[in-house]
Amino acid sequence: GAVVSQHPSWVICKSGTSVKIECRSLDFQATTMFWYRQFPKQSLMLMATSNEGSKATYEQGVEKDKFLINHASLTLSTLTVTSAHPEDSSFYICSAPNGGWSTFGSGTRLTVV
Amino acid sequence: GENVEQHPSTLSVQEGDSAVIKCTYSDSASNYFPWYKQELGKRPQLIIDIRSNVGEKKDQRIAVTLNKTAKHFSLHITETQPEDSAVYFCAASKEENNFNKFYFGSGTKLNVKP
Secondary structure: OOOEEEEOOEEEEOOOOOEEEEEEEOOOOOOEEEEEEEOOOOOEEEEEEEEOOEEEEEOOOOOOOOEEEEEEEOOEEEEEEOOOOHHHOEEEEEEEEEOOEEEEOOOEEEEEO | OOOEEEEOOEEEEEOOOOEEEEEEEOOOOOOEEEEEEEOOOOOOEEEEEEEOOOOEEEEOOEEEEEEOOOOEEEEEEOOOOHHHOEEEEEEEEEEEOOEEEEEEOOOEEEEEEO
């Protein structure tokens, strides 16, 4: 079946540094990728939608300059958390629509110290 | 935008009993309602879904019902087993620009006691 590969699965970084998270669709083309953030014991909150060849659209309240999204090709979307702070520590997960379904990546647990 | 509410937030049942989780949505244009099971630290896994043109769907011990008029849908798990323990999320979506954007409920932590 359709697979979205997400890397890294976990990362610890120092406050003020940037972290890049990659999501690749392995056997299908993902013209769109959804990026979610999930705080402990909370639901998945949609952050933004990336579209290959155009600018990402961000949900209300999400800082586009802090969460940089690039959809470089039909199989790769990246999320860069810039100048990370401890409050950015969360579980980030991508999801690509595929034939009406939604295939999730495995998630990235980011800890900012 | 869409607003999805989910209840209860936690649910504890005895093995073999049934579990019911309920969700409501606000956007009458939503037409696809998946349910996901998420184990700790792992990706959500689709367990069942329903589209707005049907009122009920069943897959072995799992069933989902949809009431479009009232804008609510429910997940029913019968003969629960300890391995059903997880967090369950409902979601509502509608097709926008040829894809579905999902809005998730707040989640229900199900604990099945052996």
